[in-house]
Amino acid sequence: MKISKILAGMSAAAIVASMAMIPASAASTITIDNAPADEWSNAFPKFTNAEGKEADDFVDGKTFTKDTELKMTVHFEWTEKGKTEGYCAIKPAFANGWKPIYEAADLAKSGVAVKSALTEVKNDDGSSTWKDADGNAVTTAVQDDGFVQFFSTDVTEFTYTVSSDVVNTIIENANAENGFDGVVFQVGNNGLKVTSIDFSQDGVKLASATQNETPAGSSTAGTESKKDDPKTTSSTAATSSTAAGTTSSKAATSTAATSSAAASDNTAATGATAGLALAGVALAGAAIVISKRK
The missing domain is CATH 1.20.5 (Single alpha-helices involved in coiled-coils or other helix-helix interfaces)
Structure with a gap:
């Protein structure tokens, strides 16, 4: 026929x-110029918001797609201090409040090795190698405080998946009247410099790029809420691991502040x-x- x-x-x-x-197919990339590399700093440079105030930048939840998981591949560079100490860390967090996306109770759902479940093996040179129950060396692990740690300088990226229900919570908070939310990355011990982030969703942007697109009555005020105090954050690690490699991490479900505003459909x-x-x-x-x- x-x-x-x-x-x-x-x-x-x-x-x-x-x-x-x-x-x-949908994908977008944010390239970060002049990113701070200091311990406990925001991975994004500050910007002047619509109110004329200096604020911490963040990945704007208004640009997320509803009912869809968000994969973020973070590319970073080690500082000299990190190389010397043999480890560094970063915490993916909600932009509003800097609360970790990974809660302690949900760490096992993340897809990243849970550090408290690993065994530390001391090497002859005084360094440490972290191993899982099968004896495999692990170079990326998440702590109870939500910081993802890297134990090898060969690791320069990791993939982090925010589940669709958490994405929806962020969208709801971001679209609340005079509210905001999204994702921020807090640099941990020994510093590191984020150079770019790849997203599985299309049209993902920083708040500094969306502030002129924001309707009246909403806000991109920036993350002026309290950051984690490094004195109370247990982002410590043993000396470097001899093993190399990268680990992809998947986000677990998490609680966040709820909002009475309806979530944006944000269909892409x-x-x-x-x-x-x-x-x-x-x-x-x-x-x-x-x-x-x-």
């Missing part, structure tokens, strides 16, 4: 439905799907014409 007859036998609606099922890539559907309609029409002319 000729292709023209097969296509002619398909209705335009059927072709539209099949085209709409094709997933649209619908235009691309609609365009494909229209192309399908045109294809169906053309196939029918070809069949009739035979």
